[in-house]
Amino acid sequence: MLRTERLCAGYxxxxxxxxxxxxxxxxxxxxxxxRNGAGKSTxxxxxxxxxxxxxxxIEVDGVQVAGRQPHRIARSGVGLVPQGRRVFSRLTVxxxxxxxxxxxxxxxxxxxxxxxxxxxxxxxxxxxxLRHRGDQLSGGEQQMLAIARALLGQPRVLLLDEPCEGLxxxxxxxxxxxxxxxxxxxxxxxxxxxxxxxxxxxxxRIAVLEYGRVVYDRPADEARAEPGRLAAMLSVAAVAELxxxxxxPGLWADSTHLTRPPSTGMSDDADxxx
Amino acid sequence: xxVDTRIDPYLVPALDGVAYGLLVFVAAAGLVLCFxxxxxxxxxxxxxxxxxxxxxxxxxxxxxxxxxxxxxxxxVAATAAGALVAGLLTRVAARSHLxxxxxxxxxxxxxxxxxxxxxxxxxxxxxxxxALDGSVAVAGHRYAAYRLVFIVVAAVLAGLLHVAVRRTRxxxxxxxxxxxxxxxAVLGVNPAWIRLGVLAAAGALAGAAGVLxxxxxxxxPDTADAVLLLSLVVVVLGGLGSMxxxxxxxxxxxxxxxxxxxxxxxxxxxxxxxxxxxxxxxxARGLATARRAS
Numbered sequence: 001m002l003r004t005e006r007l008c009a010g011y012x013x014x015x016x017x018x019x020x021x022x023x024x025x026x027x028x029x030x031x032x033x034x035r036n037g038a039g040k041s042t043x044x045x046x047x048x049x050x051x052x053x054x055x056x057x058i059e060v061d062g063v064q065v066a067g068r069q070p071h072r073i074a075r076s077g078v079g080l081v082p083q084g085r086r087v088f089s090r091l092t093v094x095x096x097x098x099x100x101x102x103x104x105x106x107x108x109x110x111x112x113x114x115x116x117x118x119x120x121x122x123x124x125x126x127x128x129x130l131r132h133r134g135d136q137l138s139g140g141e142q143q144m145l146a147i148a149r150a151l152l153g154q155p156r157v158l159l160l161d162e163p164c165e166g167l168x169x170x171x172x173x174x175x176x177x178x179x180x181x182x183x184x185x186x187x188x189x190x191x192x193x194x195x196x197x198x199x200x201x202x203x204x205r206i207a208v209l210e211y212g213r214v215v216y217d218r219p220a221d222e223a224r225a226e227p228g229r230l231a232a233m234l235s236v237a238a239v240a241e242l243x244x245x246x247x248x249p250g251l252w253a254d255s256t257h258l259t260r261p262p263s264t265g266m267s268d269d270a271d272x273x274x
Numbered sequence: 275x276x277v278d279t280r281i282d283p284y285l286v287p288a289l290d291g292v293a294y295g296l297l298v299f300v301a302a303a304g305l306v307l308c309f310x311x312x313x314x315x316x317x318x319x320x321x322x323x324x325x326x327x328x329x330x331x332x333x334x335x336x337x338x339x340x341x342x343x344x345x346x347x348x349x350v351a352a353t354a355a356g357a358l359v360a361g362l363l364t365r366v367a368a369r370s371h372l373x374x375x376x377x378x379x380x381x382x383x384x385x386x387x388x389x390x391x392x393x394x395x396x397x398x399x400x401x402x403x404x405a406l407d408g409s410v411a412v413a414g415h416r417y418a419a420y421r422l423v424f425i426v427v428a429a430v431l432a433g434l435l436h437v438a439v440r441r442t443r444x445x446x447x448x449x450x451x452x453x454x455x456x457x458x459a460v461l462g463v464n465p466a467w468i469r470l471g472v473l474a475a476a477g478a479l480a481g482a483a484g485v486l487x488x489x490x491x492x493x494x495p496d497t498a499d500a501v502l503l504l505s506l507v508v509v510v511l512g513g514l515g516s517m518x519x520x521x522x523x524x525x526x527x528x529x530x531x532x533x534x535x536x537x538x539x540x541x542x543x544x545x546x547x548x549x550x551x552x553x554x555x556x557x558a559r560g561l562a563t564a565r566r567a568s
Contacts, residue, residue, distance in 0.1 A: 048460055049459075049460075050456060050460070069459070069464070070456070070459040070460050071459045071460070071461075071462050071463055071464045071465065073460075074459070074460050074461060074462035075462045079460075080460045082457070082460075086454050086456075086457050088449070088450045088453040088454060088457070089453050090449045090450075090452065090453055091446060091449060091450055091453070095446050095449075098443070098446065099443065099446045099447065099450060099461065100461055102462060134453075149461070153461055153462055
């Protein structure tokens with residue numbers, strides 16, 4: 001679905017990504033982890049068109065999109081959930097959803113397409129916040145809104161740039177579950193994370209980016225089996241405590257039918273970041 | 275009818291201030307959209323108003339039909355000029371404001387010279403519809419009928435602008451782009467079309483203001499500069515991208531320019547800029563600027 005081949009990208013002061021090759025299949029989660037400055041966000045921005053590649057290819061469904069403008073890449077089926085959420089502070093949740101919903105854009109072939117109703121079924125918390133402006137939402141709610149905004153563009157590829165950043169552990173777990181659910185709908189998910197724990201729990205494949213180069217790219221099962229190697233690459237101590245299996249999404253909704261969960265437990269207080 | 279003579283000297287200037295302020299609002303709203311949404315400092319904005327003003331002077335003959343014709347022609351001409359500015363700015367849209375300012379300042383000079391060449395170096399007279407070319411009684415005072423009607427029309431225009439910005443998809447796009455134009459692009463919306471639309475709409479507003487406001491701020495060689503200066507003051511005072519702040523600032527400018535001058539005539543030359551400096555000293559980001567989402 002998404003393929004980067006020997007992708008190079010950077011800024012005026014130098015190249016950040018060096019020949020990055022990744023394959024993200026439909027219905028799978030490719031995690032890319034790395035330390036600060038490794039080039040993770042540059043990778044996401046290059047795929048989304050916000051940073052112009054200086055070499056290599058980016059293919060979405062076999063169509064080369066590298067070098068296109070961001071709006072054209074979005075229309076090619078790429079949705080972005082940026083680092084820091086970047087929701088529109090002056091727009092209400094309802095306006096975000098209305099703006100992002102593009103009924104004339106074709107849904108994923110074979111898929112039923114994302115509608116506002118379906119989004120609110122998946123993320124019922126947003127339904128209770130429809131009249132609230134972006135800057136009046138908690139961090140978790142903003143993250144949900146950023147994901148909803150991206151989904152309503154009917155993407156086939158979803159780019160998630162550190163979606164758990166700044167969230168309380170219970171909210172981060174919900175975001176991870178949501179990522180698994182979305183991959184279950186057939187989306188190709190490129191998940192960029194600094195925290196290896198967030199990536200390992202939900203990914204099908206894990207790559208490590210170091211100084212803009214892919215130095216490790218294995219199925220998640222293999223990565224889980226060699227925590228010491230990941231720890232060495234990322235210089236983290238907690239890798240030894242990585243979960244052995246990917247948890248079954250269950251907190252919010254059934255991953256197949258995306259029905260409303262019996263209880264989300266997302267109270268106002270619980271949802272606020274201290 | 276008994277009239278409190280203590281407010282006599284100030285009632286008419288205050289009413290004039292409302293008319294003046296609403297005129298400045300309609301003229302400046304486009305500049306706020308340009309700067310707030312497209313990030314473009316369009317120094318040719320005053321020229322767009324002047325196009326409307328000269329159109330009014332050329333077409334108004336004292337009849338209602340000529341007013342409607344002038345409004346249509348002036349608005350369309352200024353819209354086209356706004357779109358032309360957008361087209362010429364395409365290659366420098368991402369550059370610094372200095373580059374944009376130099377280009378649009380050049381366009382303003384060219385536009386001003388063309389208007390003077392076409393209409394002459396003198397301020398042309400503007401005829402309002404005969405039915406409005408008199409005065410009416412307001413709280414025991416005589417007040418120009420055209421200005422009173424203008425207040426109503428400008429208030430309706432401001433209301434329509436508010437509805438367009440708050441209730442339409444285009445308005446949502448504009449507000450979203452004020453916040454984060456890059457995120458609007460990744461939603462699949464071409465930012466160049468937003469820029470074109472905003473600059474054309476800014477031209478339409480300025481052109482309409484120029485036609486309707488010609489009897490208040492009339493066309494002439496200095497009109498473009500005067501309107502641009504007032505609009506810039508309103509942009510600075512109101513805060514970027516805030517229509518509520520723009521309206522507040524425009525009404526304040528109107529009162530300062532009329533009531534303020536009536537109250538303190540000796541301070542007239544610098545009253546407006548003293549007020550601007552005072553507001554900025556207290557609220558550096560303008561009267562009403564929304565905070566970004568953290």
